[in-house]
Amino acid sequence: MSDDAIGLEVAEEIERMCLPDVETRQEAIGGLDIIPQLWGYRNVIIVDAIQTKQYEPGTVMFFDPEDFDDTIGDASAHDINLATGMKIGRQVEPDMMPESVRFVAIEVEDLQTVHEGMTPKVQDAKPRAVKAVIHLIEELRSRSETV
Numbered sequence: 417m418s419d420d421a422i423g424l425e426v427a428e429e430i431e432r433m434c435l436p437d438v439e440t441r442q443e444a445i446g447g448l449d450i451i452p453q454l455w456g457y458r459n460v461i462i463v464d465a466i467q468t469k470q471y472e473p474g475t476v477m478f479f480d481p482e483d484f485d486d487t488i489g490d491a492s493a494h495d496i497n498l499a500t501g502m503k504i505g506r507q508v509e510p511d512m513m514p515e516s517v518r519f520v521a522i523e524v525e526d527l528q529t530v531h532e533g534m535t536p537k538v539q540d541a542k543p544r545a546v547k548a549v550i551h552l553i554e555e556l557r558s559r560s561e562t563v
């Protein structure tokens with residue numbers, strides 16, 4: 417799977433921590449398939465590989481759904497990206513969609529090659545990506561305590 421596995425591996429690390437009130441899922445899906453996976457949750461953190469070629473491989477970044485608004489477009493059901501899928505979800509089942517969705521994205525080097533393991537820079541970014549997810553979890557918890 418190469419660098420595309422980074423999101424799955426970060427989710428595995430978070431799952432091993434057995435954090436209270438945190439559920440992890442390891443899904444290799446996108447487009448319309450993501451919609452039912454989001455239903456019923458108040459807050460969602462999505463961890464995934466991203467390849468912008470604007471950053472050094474292994475760079476860990478935070479995004480909000482609005483950061484992907486310019487990628488929303490018309491496409492067949494098989495070609496819908498995550499941002500478009502989330503927009504459709506909010507239109508079709510607004511009460512089922514999360515209040516908050518945050519992304520932790522890791523800039524990757526290789527999404528095409530199928531082999532075991534990730535490239536060294538992306539592998540080295542895994543602990544930073546885990547810390548980024550923990551940071552968002554703590555931020556969400558502190559926000560819900562003040563509400």
